[in-house]
Amino acid sequence: MDQKPAPKAPDAGEAIAKAPPCTLVIFGAGGDLTKRLLMPALYNLAMGGLLDEAVRIIGVDHNANTDEGWRKSLSDTMQSFTTDRTSEFHPDHIDSKAWGFVRERLTFRQGDFTAPETFSGLGKDLSGNVIFYLAVSARFFGPIVDALGEAGLLKEAEGAFRRVVIEKPFGSDLASARALNARILGQGSESQFFRIDHFLGKETVQSILAIRFANGLLGPVWHRDHIDHVEITAAETIGVEERGGFYEPTGALRDMVPNHLFQLLCMVAMESPATLEAEAVRDAKARLIEAVRPVPPSDAVRGQYTAGREQGHAVAGYREEPNVAEDSRTETYVALKLDIDNDRWRGVPFYLRTGKRMAGRLTEIALHVKPPAGSPFAGPHSEVAPDILRFRIDPEQGLDIAMNAKRPGPRMELGRVTAAFDYGDFFRETPSVGYETLLYDCMIGDATLFQRADGIEAAWAAVDPVLEAWADAPVEPYAAGSDGPAAAEALLARQGHHWSPLDER
Ligand code: BG6
Numbered sequence: 001m002d003q004k005p006a007p008k009a010p011d012a013g014e015a016i017a018k019a020p021p022c023t024l025v026i027f028g029a030g031g032d033l034t035k036r037l038l039m040p041a042l043y044n045l046a047m048g049g050l051l052d053e054a055v056r057i058i059g060v061d062h063n064a065n066t067d068e069g070w071r072k073s074l075s076d077t078m079q080s081f082t083t084d085r086t087s088e089f090h091p092d093h094i095d096s097k098a099w100g101f102v103r104e105r106l107t108f109r110q111g112d113f114t115a116p117e118t119f120s121g122l123g124k125d126l127s128g129n130v131i132f133y134l135a136v137s138a139r140f141f142g143p144i145v146d147a148l149g150e151a152g153l154l155k156e157a158e159g160a161f162r163r164v165v166i167e168k169p170f171g172s173d174l175a176s177a178r179a180l181n182a183r184i185l186g187q188g189s190e191s192q193f194f195r196i197d198h199f200l201g202k203e204t205v206q207s208i209l210a211i212r213f214a215n216g217l218l219g220p221v222w223h224r225d226h227i228d229h230v231e232i233t234a235a236e237t238i239g240v241e242e243r244g245g246f247y248e249p250t251g252a253l254r255d256m257v258p259n260h261l262f263q264l265l266c267m268v269a270m271e272s273p274a275t276l277e278a279e280a281v282r283d284a285k286a287r288l289i290e291a292v293r294p295v296p297p298s299d300a301v302r303g304q305y306t307a308g309r310e311q312g313h314a315v316a317g318y319r320e321e322p323n324v325a326e327d328s329r330t331e332t333y334v335a336l337k338l339d340i341d342n343d344r345w346r347g348v349p350f351y352l353r354t355g356k357r358m359a360g361r362l363t364e365i366a367l368h369v370k371p372p373a374g375s376p377f378a379g380p381h382s383e384v385a386p387d388i389l390r391f392r393i394d395p396e397q398g399l400d401i402a403m404n405a406k407r408p409g410p411r412m413e414l415g416r417v418t419a420a421f422d423y424g425d426f427f428r429e430t431p432s433v434g435y436e437t438l439l440y441d442c443m444i445g446d447a448t449l450f451q452r453a454d455g456i457e458a459a460w461a462a463v464d465p466v467l468e469a470w471a472d473a474p475v476e477p478y479a480a481g482s483d484g485p486a487a488a489e490a491l492l493a494r495q496g497h498h499w500s501p502l503d504e505r
Pocket of ligand 1: 236255363394
């Protein structure tokens with residue numbers, strides 16, 4: 001008798017192929033992003049055996065260092081993660097073989113990001129596949145890409161790629177994003193540029209597509225006939241920390257909305273792509289963002305945190321933070337109501353909010369389902385409570401549906417229940433920082449999780465009216481540790497809606 005194959009463990013996937021050999025050139029080698037996210041991601045890729053033996057990593061920074069000095073400081077930082085529970089990466093220990101693999105491939109070059117010598121020097125050291133990673137302040141994106149182009153480093157020889165990863169923020173409004181796209185596309189083709197949005201590296205964000213398009217249960221309700229409104233929240237409890245210099249001219253809207261929150265919006269609202277090919281997915285996203293109506297300033301609320309209490313501790317207000325002006329009008333909170341002008345979503349408000357120093361840390365998407373028409377459970381003047389489906393993205397990871405059930409007892413009375421799943425109950429969790437997939441995808445040339453020029457420009461076009469109106473607008477204060485400014489509640493109350501509380505889960 002044939003023996004049945006053993007069932008696959010629920011988390012068993014197909015074996016993943018190693019990425020092709022390449023040289024990764026990191027501009028901003030001494031910066032925070034390199035230490036906190038890129039090195040842990042490379043280490044995790046090495047742990048998974050996904051890096052080719054021939055991979056090289058060249059760090060470029062304007063501050064002086066040596067190969068050994070850079071290796072040593074990165075090794076120390078990696079080690080420090082084992083005792084720092086607040087870092088994005090907190091493994092129990094660092095595997096010396098995997099870190100050794102990365103460490104011995106690191107070399108350092110001091111160089112000014114705007115000096116042609118930096119690039120001619122680099123050129124002598126490079127051949128074959130190269131990824132240039134721009135982990136630098138946004139003001140260097142254009143100049144570095146120009147210099148790479150002018151030094152001939154973006155020319156792709158037969159069978160070898162030259163790619164550029166660009167961090168956010170990509171532009172600061174529609175005009176500057178268009179100008180930056182035009183500038184970089186003057187030096188290379190769209191397929192060479194990988195505009196990164198780290199939210200797309202989150203497993204729970206990628207999984208939204210799987211949940212929507214690989215199950216028959218949800219699709220039929222994914223429509224204005226059934227969905228009443230949608231909330232998208234990215235609330236943080238941390239303040240602006242040491243990033244005042246970056247944050248002052250940026251603010252919450254530019255920092256989080258046209259990039260991270262719009263990516264969440266795409267995942268939950270885009271049409272089903274015909275295939276999972278990068279261009280099919282990016283087309284579907286771009287069509288969705290193009291359908292977002294330009295947001296009128298009357299549908300936008302901005303707030304700034306004042307001193308308050310966060311998890312039992314007194315914390316300073318935004319204006320008291322380092323490198324922040326005493327009379328700053330930069331928003332640390334934003335709430336928007338978006339209208340999507342397509343057949344699926346016309347008339348369904350999408351409410352987006354994000355803020356620092358809020359009552360809870362929570363990234364989630366909540367879809368409020370319309371109650372059934374003519375339910376025998378509804379009273380003459382009341383409806384039954386709507387079902388709410390929540391994609392929990394961070395820090396909890398799962399999906400839950402709040403719904404009605406019969407309360408046990410002699411009477412037919414309704415009670416509220418939650419049907420929920422947690423990723424951790426089904427899949428083996430590997431500690432990751434989200435950049436692993438993004439780096440690996442860039443190495444194999446899969447642009448699905450990266451933003452295309454049209455999607456980025458469409459997102460800026462949607463928020464541009466608000467940015468213009470806010471250039472001289474006041475900002476509403478809210479106490480640190482609260483749910484945000486009162487006007488944000490009023491924005492939803494206009495249509496009889498409320499924000500979900502931040503601190504009750
Ligand atoms: C970054 C923003 O892109 O995203 C930060 O610049 C923000 O201000 C961060 O804190 C939030 O990301 P995450 O993954 O911690 O939710």
